[in-house]
Amino acid sequence: MSKPTARPTAKKPRAKRPAAPPPPPPVVLTVSGLSKSFGQSRAVADVDLEVRKGSIFGFVGPNGAGKTTTLSMVTGLLRPDTGTVVVAGADVWRDPTTAKRSIGVLPDRMRLFDRLTGAQMLYYCGVLHGLDRETARSRTDDLAVALGLDGSLDRPVRDYSIGMVKKVSLAAALIHSPAVLVLDEPFESVDPVSTAQAVELLRRFAAAGGTVVLSSHNMNLVERVCDAVAVIVGGRILASGTLDEVRGAQSLEERFVELAGGRVAVEGLEWLTTFSD
Amino acid sequence: MVDHVLRLKLALLASAFRPGVALARTIGVLLLAGGVGTGVIWLSTQVDVSLETHRAALVIVATAVSIGIAVAPLSAGLGSALEPRRFAAFPIAPRELALALGIAAAIGLPAVLAALLGISLERAWAGEPSAVAAVAAAVLGAISIVIVSQYLVVVGDQLSVSTAARRTVTAIARTVIVVALASAVVTVAVVVVDSSDSATQQLVATAGVLANTPMGMLWAAPGSELAPMVARLVAGLVMVAVLALGWGVIVARLLESPQRTRADIARSSLGWFDLxxxxxxxxxxxxxxxxxxxxxxxxxxxxxxxxxxxxxxLAFAVAGAPLPPLWLLPLPVLALFLGWFSHNDVAYDHSAVWLHVAAPFRGSADRWGRAVPPLILGVPIILALSPLLALWSGVDDVLPALIGTSIGLLLTGLGVSSVSSAIGAYPAARPGAGPFDQPPSLEARAGWSQALSLLAIIAFMAPTLLLVWWGLSDAQWFTVAGIAGIATGVGMLVLGIAAGGRAFRRRAPELLDLMLRT
Structure with missing residues (x-):
């Protein structure tokens, strides 16, 4: 639990010694000019993002801001109208096979093959990403222990709770040890213990050189876990950078509410204060 | 010691009759065994050993049934509660255990059937000069069946290192039983129906071969000349002695050697994925x-x-169409619909197809995988039923055409489906829906997709169907039609999967989008 505080403070001594700045880690995910319209409505407008290797990147925005649309286009699940996505040197939309080898995906609100058991599901994902039998099986066991899924792996996924489905999906995204993990709402409906377990797993993954992009509504969690943040509102990126750059002197939640349109004064709901008894 | 093991065996047999799910199975097994036993005894009253055909048939039927009985314990798939190694922890001398297990094996359904088989051999030869030889052969034969089945149980237990392996062993054993019983039935049918010379020669030749194998020699002994009869009986005696001594050695070895580690004890089975x-x-x-x-x-x-x-x-029959040739229709129609059914397979995945979209494998791998269930369902059905239906149709030499057309329709259907499920997908009933549930919205494209894929299959197969039509007036076209059908099928399957794979990869995001919108 010392890591999140260690990271921001580590930057202060760096700033004091401008003579020898360590080179920033390379960029592994570049999004440029990404746009998508559904009919008349512009869901995502000209989004640019850069994510550096080894970072945990938080993608936050209010409901309907275009988070899922953007992440779907980044992972090759939704074709953008314009713009490019480059992951580990490969263009997701020009060279999808190469790019998809380096991406692990946890999409929001998509089904799984839910008649498979958890173990079958993870094995399936592993082999689809080119793992051999032994590797797929041993990684299934490792991930089950790390995410607290052991004991549930022999049940069909359709019998899982929403939180369990999230956990098995996270395991499925991790099983081929991708360079970049893209997680859409990974902690929604997941209990605090499992969240802590998963966060620990993601920290280890990032410390070893992996990169994580995750979207969330939970500002406390993002503030605790992520070292870089982008705020998207109405399909546009309003702020992007390291956690400190984005939040400034405020908490992330205050900054977010300010960016997302501020607190609207609640008016016209007088009936809500006159109780019927 | 021996009486302990026997009491255990009796308890095991009694447990099969306890009320529950297992009881239904027990009753089924008993009915099957009763049928086999009654059949064997009944045949022994009908057989006339003075006829060469009957003697030959007797050898074939007895050999087939004895193989079936010996394999039967394996087919239960339970492993044996009396497998020698289970007694390794008890202080029992290996010899004594071998004897006890051997005697215990003599109690039970396989042993009863083996005894019935022996009795029917004696009955068949009763009153003949070689009746004494028959008694000796029957006793040795029944004993050897029981010992061999013990060996097979041990071997099966050794092979069952994983759940998948155990299932495979069970499946093979069941197949062997079905084939053995079927060949016995076919042999009897041939004797009853076909008295031609060629049939007789076939039977005698087959019986002659079996008579010189360890499986058939005892059953052939009573019907042989004196010298071969003695030779067969002595060989049988030696076989039983070797088997019995070998049983003692094997039990001793098993008790000393450690159990093979089972790879899947800690890990669950993944079902089809293991195979x-x-x-x-x-x-x-x-x-x-x-x-x-x-x-x-x-x-x-x-x-x-x-x-x-x-x-x-039924519809044709009611309409008064000439029935026999119509027997040619069901298989091709079944093949056509089985191939066509996959034309919207991707939609059945609903949004779970994202797993395929997000993974870096070739589109053709997706297509091949989806083609497997209809193939392993359809091809055996076609191969098994077409001889029967060709026979019923009364059309001469039609078999190659029937097989070729049906396989062609199935494979062409799967090829067309590979393409259409990538480019013509339409909303289907959602996962979890019942078999008769309708999709949430049926668009016009559903109709187009269904009709066009069906038309495409028939269009690609039109040359073959034309050849079949010619064949109805000149039978030599039937062979050409058969070859054409299979060639069309294989070609269209390979082409369809290649084209469908490319289309699937190219259109994957749009397919996912379609699934998400419905």
């Missing part, structure tokens, strides 16, 4: 098979497919 290669097409085939067997939406086809041809035949 397919660990490649994208392999696991997609396994997943597809699992859905075909578990998902009610697929079960609709499994129920509907056999019904459709039956209904069709």
């Amino acid at each position: 397919v290669p660990a490649t994208p097409s392999g696991v997609i085939a396994a997943r597809s098979l699992l859905y075909w067997t578990r998902d009610p939406r697929y079960r609709f086809v499994l129920l509907g497919l056999p019904l459709a041809p039956v209904i069709m035949m």
Whole structure:
């Protein structure tokens, strides 16, 4: 639990010694000019993002801001109208096979093959990403222990709770040890213990050189876990950078509410204060 | 010691009759065994050993039935509670254990059947000069069946290192039993129906071969000349002695050697996934098979497919069409619909197809995997039923055409489906829906997709169908039609999967988008 505080403070001594700045880690995910319209409505407008290797990147925005649309286009699940996505040197939309080898995906609100058991599901994902039998099986066991899924792996996924489905999906995204993990709402409906377990797993993954992009509504969690943040509102990126750059002197939640349109004064709901008894 | 093991054996037998799910199974097994036993005894009263054909048939039937009985314990798939190694922890001398297990094996259904088989051999030869030889052969034969089945149980237990392996052993044993019983029935049928010289020669030749194998020599002994008869009986005696001594040695070895570690004790079985290669097409085939067997939406086809041809035949019969040649229709129709059914397979995945979209494998792997269930369902049905239906149709030499056309329709259908499920997908009933549930919205494209894929299959197969039509007036076209059908099928399947694979990869995001919108 010392890591999140260690990271921001580590930057202060760096700033004091401008003579020898360590080179920033390379960029592994570049999004440029990404746009998508559904009919008349512009869901995502000209989004640019850069994510550096080894970072945990938080993608936050209010409901309907275009988070899922953007992440779907980044992972090759939704074709953008314009713009490019480059992951580990490969263009997701020009060279999808190469790019998809380096991406692990946890999409929001998509089904799984839910008649498979958890173990079958993870094995399936592993082999689809080119793992051999032994590797797929041993990684299934490792991930089950790390995410607290052991004991549930022999049940069909359709019998899982929403939180369990999230956990098995996270395991499925991790099983081929991708360079970049893209997680859409990974902690929604997941209990605090499992969240802590998963966060620990993601920290280890990032410390070893992996990169994580995750979207969330939970500002406390993002503030605790992520070292870089982008705020998207109405399909546009309003702020992007390291956690400190984005939040400034405020908490992330205050900054977010300010960016997302501020607190609207609640008016016209007088009936809500006159109780019927 | 011996009486302990016997009491254990009796308790095991009694447990099979306890009320519960197992009881139904027990009753089924008893009915089958009763049928076999009655059949064997009845045959012994009918057989006339003065006829060469009957003697030959007796050898074949007895050999087939004895193989079936010996394999039977393996087919239960339970392993044996009396497998020698289970007694390793007890202080029992190996010799004593071997004896006890051997005697225990003599109590039970296989031993009863073996005894019935022996008795029927004696009955068949009763009153003949070689009746004494028959008694000796029957006793040795029955004993050897019981010992061999003990060996097989031990071997089967050694092979069953994983759940998948155990299932495979059981499946092989059941297949052997079915084949053995079927060949016995066929032999009897041939003797009853066909008295031609060629049939007799076939039977005698087959029996002659069997008579010189360890499996058939005892059953052939009473019907042989004096010298070979003595030779066979002595060989049988030696065989039983060797088997019995070997049993003692094996039990001793098993008690000393450690159990083979079972790889899957800690790990659960992955079902179909353990049986397919660990490649994208392999696991997609396994997943597809699992859905075909578990998902009610697929079960609709499994129920509907056999019904459709039956209904069709009934309709024709009611309309007064000439019935016999119409027997040529059900199989091609079944093949056509089985191939065509997959034309919207991707939609059945609903949004779970994202797993395929997000993974870096070739589109053709996806197509091959989805083609596997209809193939392993359809091809055996076609091969097994076409001889029968060709026979009923009364059309001469039509068999190659029937097989070729049916396989061609199935494979062409799967090829066309590979393409259409990538480019012509339309909303289908959602996962979890029942077999008769309608999709949330049926668009016009659903109709187009269904009609065009069906038309495309028939169009590609039109040359073959034309050849079959010519064949009805000149039978030599039937062979050409058969070859043409299979060639068309294989070609269209390979082409369809290549084209469908490319289309699937190219259109994957749009397919996912379609699924998400419905």
